[in-house]
Amino acid sequence: MSATPLSVLDLSPVPAGGTVTDALRNTVDLAARAEQFGYHRYWLAEHHLAAGVASSAPAVLIGQVASATSVLRVGSGAVQVGHRTALSVVEEFGTLAALYPGRIDLGLGRSGQRRVEAAREVAASAPPPPAEARVVDGLLIPPPFSYASVLASPRFALSSALLHQPGAQPPAFADQLADVLALLRGDYTDADGLDAHAVPGEGTDLRVWLLGSSGGESAQLAGALGLPFAANYHVSPSSVLDAVAAYRAAFRPSAVLAQPYVVVSADVVVAETDEAARRLAAPYGPWVRSIRSGEGAIPFPSPEQAAALPWTDADRRLVADRVDTQFVGSPGTVTERLRTLRDVTAADELLITTITHAHADRVSSYELLAKEWRD
Template identity: 80%
Template sequence: MTAIPLSVLDLAPVPAGAQVGDALRNTVDLARRVEQFGYHRYWLAEHHLAAGVASSAPAVLIGAVAAATDTIRVGSGAVQVGHRTALAVVEEFGTLAALHPGRIDLGLGRSGQRRVEATADDPPPPAAARVVDGLLLPPPFSFAHLLTSPRFALAGALLHQPGAQPPPFAEQLADVLALLRGDYRDATGLDAHAVPGESADLEVWLLGSSGGESARLAGARGLPFAANYHVSPATVLEAVAAYREAFRPSATLARPYVLVSADVVVAPTDAQARRLAAPYGIWVRSIRAGGGAAPFPSPEQAAAQPWTDEDRALVADRVDTQFVGAPETVAERLRVLRDATGADELLVTTITHDHTDRVASYELLAKEWLR
């Protein structure tokens, strides 16, 4: 079976002991290198108020990455539309597309939106760990404690104008698409035209972690869909199934197109890869404990950190579904992910303390996958 494309998701991680500027320069360097290795696209995440993640302004980073590369597609994974207006998003990415035509992806996510209550049509979350076609699907993780934390409320307050309420995601998506097409009308019939933005040469994607609104909207609108195995592995099959079931052909796509993400660390041997990946659980714990992503520790720092059964339970789903090993080990696990989800493309995200190890991980994987 021909290997499907590999792409990159980058959070611009800040290693412990490094500065934000180091992380941003590493991002630009990594983009140049993975373009040479044969990766298809390079996406920048959006995270806020996290000492260990520098990708808080994806449009700015996309511009820097696109300017430093030649052929690789560059985009957002994903813009949190609940924090801005449809027009602002279209103008930002329209500007990027005008400067780098044919290379920009506008990935949209629901983060920052008002939460939508589950409906009877939503597939129920799985209750226990499963293995489906060789793919581990752990029990679902509950984010309820994070959503009620004071830091979550503070982030919302800082990201929104006082008293602002984002419109429903479906309405924002409709506005984004109308502004890009050039046929936007308000309730009174008054038109508006985004400059730059209208008729921009870019791809619009939706990203989602479940079989809920994002997956269904992507399908109904005939857009490509990115399913999030690396953050929400329990629900990836429900997400891709809901997308395919809702899919209607559009001017963009004649058939569904699914990209699936995975957390990966590759080294020359399994043992070396496990050593490089050892800090990952500590890093995930910092997020899930409510403090935001901490600077990524070194293997030595991780080994010195206290670790309890409670800590292990907090991060087990993420650690157990990280693909770690020698190139052939990880490539085989990625083939399982591809086959179980029917993915058309895989999105790989890798974090290590040392930038050279991260670059090497992507290079080793590409050589194994694309040979």
């Protein structure tokens, strides 16, 4: 029996031909099933302006999931604090922690800040030289993906405009994180010495996490502050080893953690056989293409619909790092690969995200994996 916990990351995917209502109800149902299967925590992602993803308001969904479960830890993976205030985040999640004590995780990401920085970097620099894929102790580390085309998309500019007040600039992530932690502790003061108290929020047992895709600020802050850290192999497989290494190098013990705690994510599809799993996962490439083209995630196609979509060599190159690092197969096949991911990253926990067109196939994938992982 493996001692490494498995957890769930859910985007509330909207299936092609389905509705947002279907997606949200599927999320609540999957969470209840995941608790029965023995998963440790259930996180909701935050995505905006995508027809194929319904998780744009994670705090609202977390309340629904928490009310439908009893022991599962529930949280965000992650709140994009670049277009929020520290107080609004603490009050929202403090409300959840007051209603569901001992069960709420506040995962924070610097997506808003990173969007602005990345756009500036792309405008000011030449494309990076091509890199080669490598294999580290059996784990594929693909070349990094360039987001230049996504950042140049008019839809990226529209998204940024709608997520921020006119003229607003995202504050420094470190400053915003410091405000969140101070408000939770109850010792927040401004530059003039005035105090402020978040109600709800202050004094709750909310657990703060940082999520990151590189060895940059999020990983380093999580380590320096002694917070748990989640690294994104499923979003940015090229830099997962850099992320966990930077976190561990920066780690200092805290009142929260005596030693580093790392969660690593993975995209997974499990079915009874390798062939059946490959069929269910076939729409994943076109779905990722829709994101990386800058148009936003499309409703997740069925295998038949995916087979009818046009596909070129350029499309394949656009999504190769994500498709090649998706763990697809029978329970035994996927479990073996996940154990490699765990061992190479020294992960304390794995965060599994699974998208299929049919909800029943998604539930089955999580159930098959949980059973094999236990056995």
